[in-house]
Amino acid sequence: MRKKIILQTKQISKYFYQPVKFKALDDISFEVFDSEFITMIGKSGSGKSTLLYILSTMDTDYEGELIIGGEKITGQKSDNLAAIRNKNIGFVFQFHYLLPEFSCLKNVMIPALKLGKLSPQEIEEQAYQKLTLLGIKDQALKPASKLSGGQQQRVAIARALINQPKIIMCDEPTGNLDSKNTSIVLETFHQLSQELGQTIIAVTHDNDFAEASNRIIEMADGKLINTI
C-alpha cells in the first residue's frame, strides 16, 4: 500500500548572514508520510532545529519549497501561515513554554479558542480529554507555573493535540525530562501516531528516543546524510 505524503520539502536551502554568511541548510529534499513518527538527529549546529523551524512555517526566509498536506506553504502571507499553524500543526518545545498566568486547562484550550470551531464548553471537554490522556487531569486547574517540568511538558503536548493537527512538531521534547517522564512522552507519541494517525516530527539528541521512532533522519553540516 502506498502511503500518503503529508509533508514534503523540495531543495530547501537556508543561509545565515550573522556573523558571516553561512549555509545552514543545503538542498534538503525529503518526504514525511501520514501517521509517521520521525526523529531528526545530528550534532548541534547540524541544522536540524533550523530545518524544523522552516517545516513549522514560522521561518519563511529560505530557498526551495515546502508543501504541507498538498498545499504549497512557501510564499504565503504570515497571517495565513498563522492560521495554517493553528489548524494543522501542534508544537512541543524543549523548554515547555506554557503561558504562566493561565491554568493548565486554559493553556491547552487557547489554540482551540483561537481556532473557534467549537464552543468553549466543547473545547473544555476536549482539553480535559487530552489532559486525561497524558495523565495530568488532576493538575488541570493549577496555574501552569506551579507544575513540575515533566508535568508542564505533558501539558504542552496536550496543547499541541487540542486542535487535532495533522502534524506535531517537537524540538527536544525530552531534553529536560528524566527517564520516567521521557518514557511517558515516548509512549504517548507512539499512541498518537498509531491510534490517532497523527504525524510526529521530533528533533532530538536522545538516541534511545530516536531509536524508538519509525524513521530517523540524520543531519550533518546542513545536509541529510542518512535516512534509516
Next chain:
Amino acid sequence: MKLNVNSEIALTHLLTRKKQTIIASLGVTVGIGIFIFMISMVVGFNRYSDEALFKTESHIRIYQDDTLSRPLIPKTKLGNTTIIINPKIANLSNTLLNPKKIIADLKKNENIVTVTPQVSVSLFYNNGISQINGVASGVNIIDANEMFNIQSTMLAGDIRNLLSTSNGILIGVGIAEKLNIKLYDNINITSSIGVVKMMKVEGIFKTSNSNIDLTKSYINLAISQQLMKESSSYLTDILVNIKDPNKAPEFSKQLKNLTIYKVEDWQAANEQSMSNKKTRQVMLGSISLAILLVAAFGIYNIINMTIKEKLNDIAILKATGFSGKDVINIFLKESLIMGIIGTSFGLLLASGLIKFISGIYIGGDREYFPIGFESSIFIIGGILGILITLGAGYIPAIGAAKIDPIEIFRK
C-alpha cells in the same frame, strides 16, 4: 457577550499585574481629570468675563459711523494731477434714518432675542462745584433691562421708577460716591451741547467695571432726545442681542448687507479682551495637553514593559496560530481597558475638583469661583483620554506583532 480569546488573554495580563494596571490607569485619571478641570476653568472664566461684558454691551451695535469727506475730484489716471483736500468728517448728524423700519425688520429675525434703541449723550454730572463727565444712555428701560439685566446690578432703588418719573436717572456707584449723592437726591446734568437738566436719582448700580460705574447712567429715551435738542425720531444706536453671542461676527456680516450703517459685533469692539481670552485658552490648553501626554507615556511604558516581559508568551501565541493582528489586538485591548478605567475615574476626579473649586468664595459681584460642569468638555475629555491611551498602546503593540518567534525559541 462571551469573551473572545484575545480579550481573555488581555484581561488575564491586566489582572495578574494589578499594581501596574492601577498605576497606569491612575496616570490617565490624573491627566484627564486635570485636563477637564483646566478647560472647565477657562470656559467658566470666559463665560464670566463675557457675562460681565454683556452687562454693559450688547452683542451687536448698529450706529452711524463718522464718514470722511471725499476729494472733490475722484482719483484720476496715473500721471494726472489730483487735488488733495483735508478730509473732514462729513455727516451732519449721527442719527439713524427711519430706525423704526430697521427695528421692525430686525425683530422678524428669529435669531434675535432683543432689540432696543438707544441715544448716547455725552454729558457732565454736577453737584455743587463737583463735576464728572460721562455718558448717559437714553433707553427704554424695560428693553434695556432685558438686554443688560440692569436690575441685578442695582444697589439701591428700582429701575421701574424710571417709568413713572420722566426725569429719573440711574447712576453708577462711582458717580454717586464722588458727587456725594444718595438715592432720591437731585443731580444736575449738562449735555455736550449745553442743555441743562435737573434729574432725580431713582437708582444706583454697581457693575464689575469701576470705570463704567464712574461714567455711566441710564435715562429715559425722551429726556436724552431733549438733551440733544432733537425730535423723538432721533436715535444714535440700535442694540441687538442674539441667541448665541459667539455667532455675533457672522451675524453682523449678514446685517451689514441689510443696512448702510456700521454694524459692530462685541468681539470686534473688544479686541483686547478677545486676545486675552485666546492667550488664556492657548496657555491652559497646552499645559493640560502636556499633562495628558505624560499620562500617555505612562500607558506606553506599561504596555512596553509588559511586552518585554512577555516575549516568550508572544512567541508561543504566534507559534500556536495567533497572527500579528491578534497580538496587536491583545495589547490594544489592554491599553483600551486601562484607558477606560483611567478615563472614567478622570471624569469623576474632574467633577470633584470642579465641585470643590466652585464653592470657593472669591468676592466681587460673582461671589464664587466662575466654573461649571460643561458636558461638552467632559465628552471631549473622555474621547481624548481613550484615543490617547489607544495610541500609546498601539506603538509598542506594533513592535510586539513584529516579534519573530524563532529568535525567541533559539535563545
